[in-house]
Amino acid sequence: xxxxxxxxxxxxxxxxxxxxxxxxxxxxxxxxxxxxxxxxxxxxxxxxxxxxxxxxxxxxxxxxxxxxxxxxxxxxxxxxxxxxxxxxxxxxxxxxxxxxxxxxxxxxxxxxxxxxxxxxxxxxxxxxxxxxxxxxxxxxxxxxxxxxxxxxxxxxxxxxxxxxxxxxxxxxxxxxxxxxxxxxxxxxxxxxxxxxxxxxxxxxxxxxxxxxxxxxxxxxxxxxxxxxxxxxxxxxxxxxxxxxxxxxxxxxxxxxxxxxxxxxxxxxxxxxxxxxxxxxxxxxxxxxxxxxxxxxxxxxxxxxxxxxxxxxxxxxxxxxxxxxxxxxxxxxxxxxxxxxxxxxxxxxxxxxxxxxxxxxxxxxxxxxxxxxxxxxxxxxxxxxxxxxxxxxxxxxxxxxxxxxxxxxxxxxxxxxxxxxxxxxxxxxxxxxxxxxxxxxxxxx
Ligand code: SAJ
Numbered sequence: 536x537x538x539x540x541x542x543x544x545x546x547x548x549x550x551x552x553x554x555x556x557x558x559x560x561x562x563x564x565x566x567x568x569x570x571x572x573x574x575x576x577x578x579x580x581x582x583x584x585x586x587x588x589x590x591x592x593x594x595x596x597x598x599x600x601x602x603x604x605x606x607x608x609x610x611x612x613x614x615x616x617x618x619x620x621x622x623x624x625x626x627x628x629x630x631x632x633x634x635x636x637x638x639x640x641x642x643x644x645x646x647x648x649x650x651x652x653x654x655x656x657x658x659x660x661x662x663x664x665x666x667x668x669x670x671x672x673x674x675x676x677x678x679x680x681x682x683x684x685x686x687x688x689x690x691x692x693x694x695x696x697x698x699x700x701x702x703x704x705x706x707x708x709x710x711x712x713x714x715x716x717x718x719x720x721x722x723x724x725x726x727x728x729x730x731x732x733x734x735x736x737x738x739x740x741x742x743x744x745x746x747x748x749x750x751x752x753x754x755x756x757x758x759x760x761x762x763x764x765x766x767x768x769x770x771x772x773x774x775x776x777x778x779x780x781x782x783x784x785x786x787x788x789x790x791x792x793x794x795x796x797x798x799x800x801x802x803x804x805x806x807x808x809x810x811x812x813x814x815x816x817x818x819x820x821x822x823x824x825x826x827x828x829x830x831x832x833x834x835x836x837x838x839x840x841x842x843x844x845x846x847x848x849x850x851x852x853x854x855x856x857x858x859x860x861x862x863x864x865x866x867x868x869x870x871x872x873x874x875x876x877x878x879x880x881x882x883x884x885x886x887x888x889x890x891x892x893x894x895x896x897x898x899x900x901x902x903x904x905x906x907x908x909x910x911x912x913x914x915x916x917x918x919x920x921x922x923x924x925x926x927x928x929x930x931x932x933x934x935x936x937x938x939x940x941x942x943x944x945x946x947x948x949x950x951x952x953x954x955x956x957x958x959x960x961x962x963x964x965x966x967x968x969x970x971x972x973x974x975x976x977x978x979x
Contacts, residue, residue, distance in 0.1 A: 536663030538698060538728060541628055545736045548572045550628040555652045557584055557617060559595055560669055560704045561633030563711040566605040567740040569615035576627060577617040588617040597879045597906065601712045621655045629736060630656055633669045633704065642817040642837075643824065644673055650684055657688025665698045667733060671757050671815055674822040677701050677725065677750040699725040700733045701750045703757030708809075708878045719744035723753025758822075761815035762833055767801045768812075769836035772843055775803035775973030785973030786955045803973045805847050805927045805953025806885020807840035808874030813883045843953075844888035847972065848896070850951050851923055854970050858947040860922055863897040866946070868921040870914065871928025872904035879906035885953075886927045905932040915940050923949035929956045938965030 544550040550573065554565040557579040569575040579585050584594045591607035593599070609615035624630065634648040649670060656666070668681060681701075682693050691697050701723040706714050720737060722745050724730025730747035737745050748756075775785040789800045807813060816833050823830065852862055874884040881887065886902070893900050901917050904910040914933070918924050918941060926933065938957065942948050942965050950957065950967040959979040962969035971979070 536628070536661075538663070538732065541663060541665060541698070542732045542735060544628055545732060548739065550736075551626055552576070553578060553624050553627040553630045554633060555579075555630060555656065556633035556635075556648075556670075557588060557594075558633065558635070559708060559711055560706050561631070562588070562593070562595060562606070563599070563602055563706070563715050564631060564633060564669065564704075564740075565615055566602060566609055567712070567715055569609035569612075570605050571739050573614065573739070575609070575615045576623055577615065578619070578621060578624070579617060580619065582619055585617040585619050588615075595711070597708055599709065599711050605712070621659050624656060625659050625661055627661060627664060629665045629667065630660070631667045631669055632656075636670045636672055636814075636818070638814045638817040638821075643821050644676075644818055646672075646676070646680060650680070653681060653684045654688045657685050657690075660685075660689045660691070660697060662691060662696050663698075665700065665729065665732065665736075667700045667702055667736075669702055669704045671703055671761075671811070671818060672701065672754055673758065673818040674751055674754040676754060677723070682725070694726055694729075698729045698732070699750075700729050701753045702733060702737065703753055705757075708880045716741060717743055719746065721746050721748050721753045721756045723748050723750040725750055754822075755819075758815045758819035761811050762819050762836075764801075765807060765812050765816045765840060766832060766836040767799075768804070768807050769839040771801045771803040772839050774800070776846070778973050779975050782975045782978055784975070784979050786971075787979075802954075804843065804885075805972060806843040806888065808882070808884040808887075809880065810882045813837070813840070841888075843972075844885045845892060847885075847889050847925065847927070847951065847953050848892045850970050850972065851893075851925060851949075854923060854949045854951055854968060855947070857968070858922070858949065860947060862893065864899075865922040866899045866901065866920060867893055868918040868924045868945075869900060869902045870904075870924060870926045870933055871930055872902050872907050872910050873928055873930075876929045877906070877931065879904070879908075881907060889925070889927065904928070905930055915944055919944040920946050922947040923951060926950070926952045926954060926956050929954040933957075938962060938967060942966045 552573045553576045554561045555578045557577045565575045565577045587594045591610040593603045593606050639645045705718045722733045734745045778785040785803050792798050792800050820833050872886045890900050902910045948968050951970045953972045955971050
């Protein structure tokens with residue numbers, strides 16, 4: 536098929552689409568294209584997920600406004616269906632790949648899922664189709680991995696047998712559909728013409744800027760935007776550590792610093808988790824791993840943010856010591872296991888790291904999280920006879936916690952607050968021995 540034919544089919548929503556990977560990126564994407572009238576085939580490797588989707592039942596955790604209704608509507612209309620098989624991909628004009636791109640212990644990208652999807656697709660790809668990678672990938676991956684793997688598995692040549700682009704997702708758990716519709720997107724094409732056709736496609740579902748660029752720029756923008764955020768948070772965390780030592784309060788310092796023009800200091804906290812921020816800086820750094828480029832800010836920021844759960848452990852240790860208790864044998868109550876507030880997503884959560892470290896020091900850990908089914912329950916009951924309570928995630932659910940009763944049920948009356956969530960006044964009024972990340976003892 537000529538690229539002009541493809542362009543017309545996309546313009547008139549006659550192009551058949553496929554979305555490979557039906558997770559929190561791919562499923563909303565498939566739903567939105569189906570909702571506006573495209574015929575969409577979803578492909579995934581998990582049979583339970585495929586089964587639920589074909590019943591119009593969303594497998595996505597947490598609250599995602601609108602998603603369930605659109606899924607049910609498009610499945611019942613037949614404009615969206617899911618499959619475990621690649622066989623039906625032979626009639627697809629546009630294939631969007633939304634598979635995971637994790638980094639390993641070596642902080643290098645592991646592209647097994649992406650490579651596997653490309654090999655399976657290549658064997659059946661329709662000549663003249665457009666392949667778009669939505670997954671977050673390191674700069675250079677389109678040129679040095681996606682292109683050669685797809686050419687090898689299909690026997691076709693780029694820009695002759697198939698066209699290729701990279702349009703990085705900008706989703707956020709809890710706002711999947713809203714972000715998809717309203718956030719600006721960079722649209723990277725291996726040729727200018729390809730980028731223009733991709734803009735035509737996304738215009739059907741995105742009501743924001745769609746900026747056509749080359750693929751390296753698209754790969755850079757996505758990894759840089761999240762690396763920028765990681766560095767910003769690391770800066771706030773380092774200031775918190777300084778404040779604790781010099782008699783300061785980082786929460787007050789941040790507020791006053793941000794009254795100075797052009798400052799936007801972020802929040803210090805008990806750590807940085809989630810599926811995006813902890814890994815994207817390493818994807819960016821990996822793009823120069825073979826060169827002599829001297830990176831220092833990016834790895835240093837990652838190390839500071841990864842240290843914060845350990846700092847929480849140190850605060851707990853210091854608090855227990857003042858009550859002549861050791862970590863070994865202490866019972867610690869953890870409030871919040873998700874990676875951030877108002878979500879049940881636990882990937883790379885700072886609490887996972889803290890719980891591991893506490894267990895390693897022979898503490899007994901009781902975990903509560905209102906959004907994580909296995910950790911739901913009565914906070915005050917679960918906290919009973921614990922030596923210390925630790926606030927790791929600022930779920931609004933904890934806002935009205937009765938701190939006086941918490942004091943009564945705790946054995947040593949210690950509350951360690953990783954997000955300055957409860958505040959010194961409230962905690963002291965409840966008679967709690969209150970320790971806050973970023974505030975020196977005796978301040979506030
Ligand atoms: N965090 C802090 N201090 C802050 C902000 C966040 O410690 O000031 C922590 C959070 O507790 C969490 C982690 O960092 O553990 C990540 O939080 P996040 O607010 O960055 O939320 P994410 O991980 O969902 O980031 C997403 C990203 N969006 C995409 O990748 C499409 C990110 O680029 C956005 O900036 C962010 O949402 C956002 O703005 O909400």
